[in-house]
Amino acid sequence: MSDPQNEAALKRNGLTISKREDVAVTHVALRRGMQAELEKRASAALGVSLPATARVAEASGKLVVWAGPEQWLIIEPRSTGKDPSVDLAEALKGAASIIDVSDSRVIFRVEGQKATEVLAPSMAIDFHDQVFKRGDVAITHASHLGVMVWRLPDGSGYEFACARTYAVAFSEWLADACGKLTRPA
Amino acid sequence: MRIRCPHCGERALDEFTYLGDASVTRPDPTSPDAAGEFYAYAYERRNIAGPTQELWYHQAGCHSWLVVTRDTRTHEISDVKLAEDVASKRIKSTAGAA
Numbered sequence: 608m609s610d611p612q613n614e615a616a617l618k619r620n621g622l623t624i625s626k627r628e629d630v631a632v633t634h635v636a637l638r639r640g641m642q643a644e645l646e647k648r649a650s651a652a653l654g655v656s657l658p659a660t661a662r663v664a665e666a667s668g669k670l671v672v673w674a675g676p677e678q679w680l681i682i683e684p685r686s687t688g689k690d691p692s693v694d695l696a697e698a699l700k701g702a703a704s705i706i707d708v709s710d711s712r713v714i715f716r717v718e719g720q721k722a723t724e725v726l727a728p729s730m731a732i733d734f735h736d737q738v739f740k741r742g743d744v745a746i747t748h749a750s751h752l753g754v755m756v757w758r759l760p761d762g763s764g765y766e767f768a769c770a771r772t773y774a775v776a777f778s779e780w781l782a783d784a785c786g787k788l789t790r791p792a
Numbered sequence: 793m794r795i796r797c798p799h800c801g802e803r804a805l806d807e808f809t810y811l812g813d814a815s816v817t818r819p820d821p822t823s824p825d826a827a828g829e830f831y832a833y834a835y836e837r838r839n840i841a842g843p844t845q846e847l848w849y850h851q852a853g854c855h856s857w858l859v860v861t862r863d864t865r866t867h868e869i870s871d872v873k874l875a876e877d878v879a880s881k882r883i884k885s886t887a888g889a890a
Contacts, residue, residue, distance in 0.1 A: 661800060675854040676799055731804045746800065747807065748852040 619785035622719035622764070626778065630714055631685045632768070633692040634706045635699065637677035645702040652698035653681065661744040663757050672757060672768070673744050680755075680768065682714060713774040715781060718764035721789060726765065729784035730756070749784075752777050793867050798874055799854040807852035813837055814845040814859045814875070817882065841865055847875060 616625040635657070637645050649657045655666035657679050664671040669683040683691055692707035699705060717726065727734035732745045739745065744757040754777065755768040769777045796802045816837075819829035841864055848858045857875035862868070 676856060731806070733802075746853045747803070753852060 617782055617785075619782060620719070620721055620725055620787070620789055622717055622722055622725060622785045624778075624781055624785055625716050625718075626774075627714040627716055627766075629685055630682050630709070631691050631707070632709045632712045632714065633681040633683075633695055634674065634708045635679045635681060635695070636704045636706075638701065638703055641702040642677075645699060648699055648702055652695060658744075661746075663742050663744055663760060665760055672755065674755065675746060680708070680712070685709070711771055712768050713771050713777075715767045715769070715778060716759075716764060717767075717781065717785060718759075722764040725785050725787060725789060729787070732756075749777065750780050752780065793869070795848060795850075795858070795860060795869060796872050797850050797853060797856065797858065798872060799856055800850065803850070803853060807850060808858075809849045809851045811847035811849060811857075814847040814878070843870065 616623050618624075635649070646657060653666050653669060653671060655664045655669075655671055657671060658664050658673045661673050663673070669681060672680040672682060674680045681691070681695065690707055692705050696705040723734050723736065730747065730749050732747050733739060739758055741758050741762050742760045744755060746753075746755050748754060749756075749767075752769060752773045757766055758764075759766060767777070767781070793805045794802050795805065795808055816833055819826060819833050821830075823829060843861055843863050846860050846862055848860050850856050850858060859873045859875050859878045860869055861871035863870070
């Protein structure tokens with residue numbers, strides 16, 4: 608992989624690996640004692656409940672990703688100029704701490720029929736579709752790089768969130784993992 | 793050895809960091825024998841052959857502190873709780889006793 612920053616989409620083993628620069632990422636963290644208030648206001652602001660367990664929730668173009676106990680990432684298409692964390696900070700004021708992490712996290716997507724088969728041997732979590740179901744999230748590591756991974760709710764593949772500092776290393780790992788030899792069809 | 797994190801499910805040992813004995817509680821620094829109690833808290837540890845309570849940190853996962861009940865002879869893990877639940881229960885029980 609010559610320059611992963613500038614490579615639009617890579618193909619490996621029939622999988623498409625892409626980096627999603629079209630999205631804004633906002634981190635939401637519950638303030639102590641404000642759980643009921645946050646649940647109520649977040650549902651109104653996002654149109655969906657914040658997942659209490661390691662799941663993603665979909666709401667009109669937005670993806671709400673469980674990011675550890677009492678924390679979430681909101682991933683949504685980047686609109687022209689406007690920072691979505693500003694509206695969210697207003698809506699959830701006092702109940703949660705809101706940070707725009709678009710510059711600190713990078714989202715990668717792997718799509719394709721063989722995504723599970725190819726990724727499963729590369730990471731230490733159980734990728735079996737009865738264990739890691741559509742919409743499930745795992746916070747783990749990939750070859751010592753801290754990542755979050757979730758199975759896309761439509762079953763088309765996976766998304767990964769990693770720190771931007773490690774984006775080059777991670778994308779090279781991802782391309783390598785997706786390029787591993789698979790069993791002949 | 794694998795640990796079943798209450799938030800994340802079963803994960804491999806390389807995601808966790810070991811801290812130490814979870815059965816001891818920090819002494820009250822204002823007690824008359826604070827020096828003696830802190831000496832015992834820091835140094836006088838038992839080397840148990842059997843079930844122990846240990847603190848583990850899910851460093852590469854959800855960043856939760858866990859209290860793991862592990863048998864040192866077999867490595868069998870019989871219980872994993874969130875450390876914050878264990879601590880708040882302990883605070884409640886001491887408050888109730890006082």
